[in-house]
Amino acid sequence: MEEKKANDIFKEFKEHSIAEFFKKNKQMLGYAGLVRSLVTVVHEYITNSIDACEEADILPDISVKLIQAGDNRYRVIVSDNGPGIPKKFVGRALATILAGTKFHRYIQQRGQQGIGASGCTLFSQVTTGKPIHVESRTANGESYSCNVSIDTLHNKPIVTDLNGTDRTTNGLTVDAEFAEVKYENSDHGVYEYIRRTALANPHVQILFTDPEGKEYRFVRAVDSMPTRPKPTKPHPLGLSINDLLEFAHKSDSRKVSSFLMENFARVSQGKVEELRDIVEDMLDKDPGRLEWGDAEQLLNAIKKLKWMAPDPSVISAIGEEHIKLALKNILNPDFMHVVERKAALFYGGIPFVVEAAIAYGGAAGKKIEEDIYEGNVLRFANRVPLLFDSGSCAITVAAKSTQWKRYGIDMESQPVSVFVNVSSVYIPYSGVGKEAIAQEDEIIDEIKLALMEAARGVQRYIRGKQQLGLETSKYRTIERYAKQLAKDVSTLTGTDGSEVEKKLETLISKHYPRASEGHSEEDDGDAEGSTGAAVSTATKEE
Ligand SMILES: Nc1ncnc2c1ncn2[C@@H]1O[C@H](COP(=O)(O)OP(=O)(O)OP(=O)(O)O)[C@@H](O)[C@H]1O
Numbered sequence: 194m195e196e197k198k199a200n201d202i203f204k205e206f207k208e209h210s211i212a213e214f215f216k217k218n219k220q221m222l223g224y225a226g227l228v229r230s231l232v233t234v235v236h237e238y239i240t241n242s243i244d245a246c247e248e249a250d251i252l253p254d255i256s257v258k259l260i261q262a263g264d265n266r267y268r269v270i271v272s273d274n275g276p277g278i279p280k281k282f283v284g285r286a287l288a289t290i291l292a293g294t295k296f297h298r299y300i301q302q303r304g305q306q307g308i309g310a311s312g313c314t315l316f317s318q319v320t321t322g323k324p325i326h327v328e329s330r331t332a333n334g335e336s337y338s339c340n341v342s343i344d345t346l347h348n349k350p351i352v353t354d355l356n357g358t359d360r361t362t363n364g365l366t367v368d369a370e371f372a373e374v375k376y377e378n379s380d381h382g383v384y385e386y387i388r389r390t391a392l393a394n395p396h397v398q399i400l401f402t403d404p405e406g407k408e409y410r411f412v413r414a415v416d417s418m419p420t421r422p423k424p425t426k427p428h429p430l431g432l433s434i435n436d437l438l439e440f441a442h443k444s445d446s447r448k449v450s451s452f453l454m455e456n457f458a459r460v461s462q463g464k465v466e467e468l469r470d471i472v473e474d475m476l477d478k479d480p481g482r483l484e485w486g487d488a489e490q491l492l493n494a495i496k497k498l499k500w501m502a503p504d505p506s507v508i509s510a511i512g513e514e515h516i517k518l519a520l521k522n523i524l525n526p527d528f529m530h531v532v533e534r535k536a537a538l539f540y541g542g543i544p545f546v547v548e549a550a551i552a553y554g555g556a557a558g559k560k561i562e563e564d565i566y567e568g569n570v571l572r573f574a575n576r577v578p579l580l581f582d583s584g585s586c587a588i589t590v591a592a593k594s595t596q597w598k599r600y601g602i603d604m605e606s607q608p609v610s611v612f613v614n615v616s617s618v619y620i621p622y623s624g625v626g627k628e629a630i631a632q633e634d635e636i637i638d639e640i641k642l643a644l645m646e647a648a649r650g651v652q653r654y655i656r657g658k659q660q661l662g663l664e665t666s667k668y669r670t671i672e673r674y675a676k677q678l679a680k681d682v683s684t685l686t687g688t689d690g691s692e693v694e695k696k697l698e699t700l701i702s703k704h705y706p707r708a709s710e711g712h713s714e715e716d717d718g719d720a721e722g723s724t725g726a727a728v729s730t731a732t733k734e735e
């Protein structure tokens with residue numbers, strides 16, 4: 194057989210756009226499996242709506258409606274009260290992959306890459322052949338509707354049917370059809386995704402209409418916006434050689450010294466001088482000309498110095514109070530214990546905060562059958578529920594290694610929910626699907642500590658409850674005897690029986706004060722008991 198020449202082979206050489214790449218590899222964006230694909234769509238639109246509202250300082254009000262449009266085919270309509278998208282950006286925002294307002298900023302947000310919404314447009318287009326329909330109104334009163342799709346060969350938006358509308362409320366509505374998707378009411382379905390979103394975002398209100406037309410209203414539990422995380426600069430200890438080089442080559446600074454001070458957190462003139470003692474000749478170089486070996490030397494020098502830890506105010510966690518309110522609102526447990534850890538670091542310089550809670554009873558745990566429950570672990574990253582790939586997630590690993598039974602908790606048979614939220618400017622996901630947090634030792638350790646602390650809180654509660662139960666039963670027995678004793682004493686001595694009984698009662702009450710006052714379990718232990726007054730939550734409106 195004649196050997197093929199390189200020139201012949203390379204006749205086939207072509208470049209492809211990122212849109213073409215994702216068209217072939219849509220599983221990388223979370224479009225794998227019918228049920229998961231539908232959750233991915235809803236997730237992308239909801240996270241965008243919440244991000245946009247928070248950035249505009251608006252309490253998010255979101256509506257998600259699913260309408261069945263055929264076999265494994267659904268229309269998804271998501272509407273928000275956010276700032277909307279200016280007309281001239283709508284194509285690029287929703288139909289250009291790797292375009293958005295977030296990727297280039299170092300601030301804690303749900304979205305990061307500029308792939309989510311355009312990925313949905315692409316998925317709709319490749320499964321139905323249709324564009325998505327968009328309506329928006331912005332604060333300057335501009336309101337319009339249009340259809341949007343992607344020219345995948347060039348990763349460019351195609352905007353058609355652009356018209357003015359009489360929409361009166363600000364925000365964005367996306368109405369798109371998807372095939373190869375399925376609605377399922379399971380632990381991995383859209384309803385559960387939305388319920389968990391409400392749990393980690395007590396300031397968000399969501400109205401969900403399922404494909405049968407049933408409405409579920411998740412009422413907000415708090416009326417205040419979460420503290421806005423500060424934009425930050427990367428900490429030098431969190432950098433890789435490649436990161437440092439990329440930053441350096443993009444920099445306008447004339448010298449490495451000023452480049453370091455301008456681009457990274459905690460680099461002061463003093464620190465530059467300390468670095469000068471180790472890599473003297475490097476600091477006056479042009480950052481644009483740094484090479485791999487230089488960056489490596491510089492990073493080694495950076496690692497030798499003592500640095501101030503990153504500023505934890507760059508992280509916005511949910512906060513203990515809000516987690517309690519959300520748990521009461523959504524799960525209405527019999528009791529719960531919430532733990533918020535201080536900021537810690539991973540990769541040497543990236544700060545993160547772990548929050549954990551354990552809720553017992555009410556709608557906590559997973560109901561298997563009537564009166565049969567098992568525990569479940571609710572995972573969140575920057576308040577976004579993670580429903581898939583649980584096996585490879587740092588949260589699952591930490592939860593599995595916790596010896597629950599030592600704390601009186603049985604994950605196999607009790608209605609327990611273990612809630613964990615990891616917040617950071619940069620969440621290290623273990624895959625592009627962003628469904629699992631990478632198993633970094635520092636993150637796993639922090640989660641373990643948070644879970645142990647929460648479990649101890651619950652244990653104190655359970656012990657307190659057991660103790661109270663014991664005291665109550667003793668109190669009741671002695672009370673019975675006291676009645677008889679009072680009668681006998683009265684017969685023997687001729688004194689007033691009720692007087693004797695009263696005196697005996699006072700004596701017993703002194704010994705068993707809590708039991709005698711009829712304390713309920715809520716008053717006991719330092720785990721928070723729920724009052725049972727759940728705010729109207731997820732009310733079905735048929
Ligand atoms: N509901 C919305 N309201 C206002 N702007 C929006 C909305 N949805 C999307 N956008 C804009 O469109 C951009 C692109 O959204 P997209 O979901 O593709 O990327 P992203 O959210 O930046 O990152 P990620 O890929 O992680 O989701 C956003 O950065 C934002 O500027």
Ligand SMILES: [Mg+2]
Pocket residue numbers: 237240241304305307308309310
């Ligand atoms: Mg997004």
